[in-house]
Amino acid sequence: MIPFVKGHGLGNDYIVLDESDLPRPLATEAIARICDRNWGVGSDGILLLVPSRRADFGLRIFNPDGSEAEKSGNGLRIFAKYLWDHGRAKKTTFTVDTKGGVVECQCRVEGGRMGFVTVEMGHATFRAPEIPMNGPDRDVVGVPLQLGDGTTLAVTAVSVGNPHCVTFVERLDDGECRRLGPLIERHPAFPNRT
Template identity: 30%
Template structure:
């Protein structure tokens, strides 16, 4: 039997595994089975958290389709909470992700909920921005400005764009963004999940950067279908730096499953 923990960050949900208890990493097939909504635990992704030299811990993130990803903002916030309750870190955290080193801070709200803020990587300012902007925030995103994201059929339109000729092979996350009264509203289609998710941390960060280029405002409150997130950043000539993502992370349950790993 293998113990797991189920977390979510504003509705973006993850299976969390303690890497100290694993002898090997689950295969893509096993990850797909565990993340399956009907025949598994169900999640947008799976995260392994384990100690690593030079940091409090390392997070290894897999999409629901079993593919390895470099960074997940909401997943990282949940990993910070898991590192805290598992004794790998305190309330001030450093961690390693696929895109490099990050820091984080944590404030307990209840026994099972925390407010978590993390550093995100620097963001290169794209050469072209308009109603549609490609931008990389640890993973590639396409940000489309629209009057009302709720009027968009995100699963259908997002899938159409993600599998269109420019993105069919490598994939892209598609965000539908509205900017109104210094507040953003975002809905996201995520590659690797191949559906809309209730929230996407790298996605809201991408949208905040695009909104900053449009308006000059660097601090944003962002409404997602799963809750409220905050992004702060600083614009320089070619990059955004001091990028911070903040929002709640919660553990919803834990349990055990049978599986073919560890082997």
């Protein structure tokens, strides 16, 4: 039996594992099975505690399809709480090494219990090469993006260590989000997805 914790933060839920508890490295297929909400534990991804030479702790973040993410603000806050609750973090401010860089976590602790966590995600960039986004070296703000179904959206792309793509709408429509989200996430303009 492999011990794990499931944490929730602002609408995201992650499974936290310690690499030292695993009998072998996590395979992409295993991650997808674990994260499956019908057949597995179900989550938005896996947070894997790993060693680090650059920070107090190392963290690998896996999406539910098994691909590796650079950073996740909610994931980092869940991870920080895990470290505190399991006695790994001995001080209220510590660093975590992610694929998207080293971040600082500041924990608000009262009476030995963690109240909340602040994560320094770094500076936001809109520059296409830094997101990364294929195309000209420019700020990606209100730029037209044609999707695979022929829809063209004005998008703003931003990275704080992981790529995001934003489109502003008059009203939020769940059906449109479900239809357009995957087309944006896997658009060829974003080599690391969004």
